[in-house]
Every structure is written in C-alpha cells, then in structure tokens.
Amino acid sequence: MITKEHSFLREGYSKRRRRMVIVTMGLLLLTLILSITMLLYGNTRYSVDTVVHVLLGKDIKGATFAIGSVRLPRMLIGLLVGMAFGMAGNTFQTILRNPLASPDIIGVTSGASVAAVYCILMLKLSGNIVSIVSLVAGIAVAILIYLLSGRGSFSGGRLILVGIGMQAMLSSVISFLLLRANQYDVAGAMRWLSGSLNGAQMKNVPRLVYVVLGIGSILLILTRHLHILELGEEYAIALGLNTNQTRVILIVCSVFLVAFATAVTGPIAFVAFLAGPIAKKLIGAGNPSVIAAALVGASLVLGADLIGQFAFSTRFPVGVITGIVGAPYLIILLISMNKRGVA
C-alpha cells in the first residue's frame, strides 16, 4: 500500500520535472531565435552566413560595424537585462507571496532610477559609477521600505503599501530632476526613463555578464530557501529557516540585478513584473522558477525591442512596448487575484 502511494507521488514528481525541462528547453529555444533575429534584422538584412562570419571575426565591409558595434551589443544587453529583471522580479514576487510585489511596482526600481537620472543629467557621469550609485540607492530604498514596514511581524501587504508611498516620493524627485535638466538632455532622459536599448554599448556587457551570472547562481543555490519562504512565515520558521536573514540576502541579490540593469537601460516597464507569473504559469506551480523567469524576461525584452524597432513607422523604445503589452496583463491579473481573494 505504502509503496503504491509512494510510486504515485514519484510519478507526479517526475511528471512535473519533465514538464519543467520541456518548458525550459522551449524558452531557451525561443530566446535563441529572438537573439539571432536581432542580429539578422536592422536597416539592412544580413544572411545567416554573413552574421556567422562576422561573429567569427571575419572583416566584412559594413556588416562588421552594423553587427559588431550596433546589433550585437543591443542583443546582448537586451538578453542580460531581461534575465536580470526576470530573476529579480520573480524573487520579489515569491518572497512577498504576491505577484504584484515586483520591484518596479514597490519603488525599488525608482530608487535606482533616481540615482541614475541624477548621475546622468546633473553630474554627466556614465559607466560603472552610475551602476554603483544606483545600486547603493536601490539597496537603500529597499532597506528603508523593509524597515518601515517591518514593525512587529513581517507583513507583505504593509510592505507593498509602504513601497507605493515610496514610489510616489521618488517619482516626484525624478520629475524635479527632469524639470531642472537642460532641454537638450530631456529627450534622452525621458527615453532612458521609459527603458531603451538604443544606447547599448559593448563596454557595458562584461559588467552585466558578471552580475547576471554571479547573482543568478546565488539565486539558484538559494532556490530551495526561496520556495520554503513562499509557504509563508510560520511554515518557513517551523522548517528551520532563518526567515529574516534569508529574505535579506535574497532581496539584496535582487536589488543588485535591478540596479545594474536599470543603470544600463533604464527601467524597462513591467518586465520584472511579467516574467515571474508567466514563468510560473508555464512550468506549473511548485517547480523552481528562477531559470524560467530569467528566460521569459530575456524573451520579453528581445521580442518587445524587435516590435518597437520594426512594427511601427516611428521607432519606440523597448519599455514603451513592454508597458503597453504588460498593462492589460497587469489589469487581468489584478482582477483574477481579487476574485480569488489573494491580495
């Protein structure tokens, strides 16, 4: 009897496992296709041959510049930033047990944005220093939100409310900075604020690779802890988890990802928010979703950037597209959450 039940459980487990592997493979394929398309298409379309030759280091007139200095950095940065936002959003949502609690909604992204806008517009800085300053600001904002909402026992609901308040304050600071800025810089800053891959440069790639791979592996190692936290405060403690410590580590990791990504491309709307729920829906509940969320994030950014570049007569930055695509989904999610009474 017991063995029968046991084998039943096993079967369910391997079924879920299989689904996860298949879905992950599918997402990987999708990301790959989108990445290649990013390299092939542009003002002029190049054949696969040409692209492969350029990537292997062969010098082809025109193509080397277009692919090597424009399309490749754009693709790589879109890929990495998408992964970063996807993982960070997924982690926040899982910890706070609320799909709406992604860093872009509760103000962490705004914290990083304020710092980055200040550096770019007022101090005319660029590169590493912007990332570091926005990292510090992002972490400071996250800690502040956490401390302000952590009176007595930890409550996800309160944290979201505090985050929304914080968000309002920070966006008023951004408005202020935009008003004080030189008119010539504003168009650039606005474009940056809505999230854009236009300024993608190869020199930003290594930094993002380190962060995405480094933090990504930490998140992978902590995946088990993350999913215990998802069970809720009481269960997590009963299972012997140091909940506060784990939460802080996970949140700091996510802020790292958000801040570095934001400093390069600006806050790409809704990617952090969309990736987690989509990934969870695809791989099914109960499966570790870090990798899937990263891949969904990357596909979202790359796909949206392709649409933004080629679908309309004017070129739109990627964030506008993700915003317009993400908004209805957000509303639908809100409605279904309220129906189930989750929030």
Add this chain to the structure above:
Amino acid sequence: MKQKRLGVVMGISLFLLVGCMLTSLAFGAKYIEWKEVIFALFHIEDTSFASLVVRERIPRTIFCLIAGASLGVSGAIMQAITRNPIADPSILGVNTGASLFVVAGITFVQISSANQYIWLALLGAGITAIFVYGIASIGSGGTTPIKLALAGAATSAALSSLISAMTLPRTDVMNAYRFWQVGSVSGATWEGIRAVLPFIMVGIIISLLCIPALDILALGDEVATGLGVNTGIIRLIGACAGVLLCGAITALAGPIGFVGLMIPHTMRLIVGPNMRRIMPMSAIGGAILLLVADIIGRVVGSPSELEVGIITAFLGAPILIVIARKAKVRAL
C-alpha cells in the same frame, strides 16, 4: 467634541489661512514688505513696482486657495464613500487618467484652451476612478486599502506607458507635458480660474449636500440601508463630486498629489469623525497646505521655484507610509 473648541479650531485655521495668503503675496523672486502688500491690496490704482508685483501674485494665490480647498474636499469625500483611509486622487490613479486624456488631446487634436483641457481631464479622471475602484472592489472582502492601492498603482503604471508612447516621438508635446505633469500653480491666470470655477462650485455644492448621507454611510452599508439611505446612489453622487473637484484642478495645474490624503486624516484627528466638521475643515486645511507648499517651493527653489506637486508628494508620501504602518495587518 464641544462646540466651543470647534469654534476655536475654525478661528485659528482661518487666521492661518489669511496669514498664508498674505505670505504668498509677499514672498517670491522678490520679497515685498508686508506694509506694501497691505497697501497694494487696498489701493488698486497704485502703480508702484511693489503693487504691480503683488497684483501679479494675486491670481496664483487665489488659485492655490481654490485648488487646495477642492483637493481637500475631494479627498474627504472619496475616503468617505469608499470607507477607505487611503483613497486619494493620486492613489486612485485619477491624476494619471486625467493626464492621459489631456496628452491625447494635445497630441491628436491640438487642444490648447483651458476649457478643452478641463473637459478632457474630467472625462479621463472619471473613467479612471470608476475603473480603479471597480477592479479593487472585485472579490470577497470589499475594497481593502491594499487592493485599492495596488489597483491604482497598476493602472497608473499602465496609463503612464501609454503617455510615453504618445509623447516620446513628439518633442513639443513632451516639453509641454513635462511641465504640466509635475503639478504647478505658477501658470495660474484669471482666465484659467474663471474656467474651472463653475466646475468647482458644482462639486463643492454637491459635496455639502452629501454630508448627512455620508455621516450615515460611515456607520456601515447595512445600517445606512436600514436608515433609508440608498448607498449606491450616494456613492455615485459622491464620486462625481470628488472627480469633478480633482479633475478640474488637475486640468489646470497638473497632478497635485496627496493633498486629499493628508488633509482629511489630519482633520479627523483634530475635529473628530463628523463629516459636517471634516468637510469644511478639509477645505481650509487643503488651502493652507497648498499655500504653504507653494511658498516653500518658492523659497527653497529660489531664484526659480520648486513645483507644488513635488512638495506635496514629498510631504504626503510619508503620511501614506504612516497610515500603512498604523493599519492592522488584517485590515490590509
């Protein structure tokens, strides 16, 4: 609360209000002596430099007064009909809704007069308010603060991306929008004031007429229905008044957030839960707050100025955080 104390509170706040108005006339890029301010007010024909400066500042001061009072009342009425401590035009996404419609108007049909702004803003504000409240009220447990805040924040985020899609390709629209979207009273003119005044008057009168019903509504829907109040209709009328007030102000000044959140809460602490007291006190309090915010903006931002919307967001967001901290976990 005793009648006498209410009188004292009223007296003090009216005194403060007049003080703020005079200060608002005196401060600015150039400081004008008090004596000269008073002199200019009573000698309309005087053409000295000081009098001219003061007269330039009058529309702005009057507009602050009207805008603050409207936003205060609008917040009070929205909190009463939703029975939700954080209902405020900026949190309900009403401001963003109004912005979206105004931007669409500027972009697609090249509107420019104050009247057109107002109608579009009202339409946007109304649709967004209904939408957000509708989403938040789905499901069991009614509209809890957290559901309302999330629905508002989410809708705002969604509408903002539509706004950027419209403004990004057009530099001229972006420039107009950038100054409008922070919420500023610096562009106030007599013409603008005249354009919004009818809307404000209607809004205020409806709000005042709603007061008795709102007090009963505070007892809960069952009791209110038992006492013969049609809760649905009162909510609808109240919402119309609230949207009318904040939508009209938003059209002229851009989104000025958090006045409607801060003031009714503070007033409830001072004069108790009776709407008959909260409503007029919110009007006075809102006006004082906006005048003070404007003066702070002019002093801190000197020689230019900090927009009023930035100051109120800075003062108001902490209050939201305080409310969130105070609320019991279950109530969220």
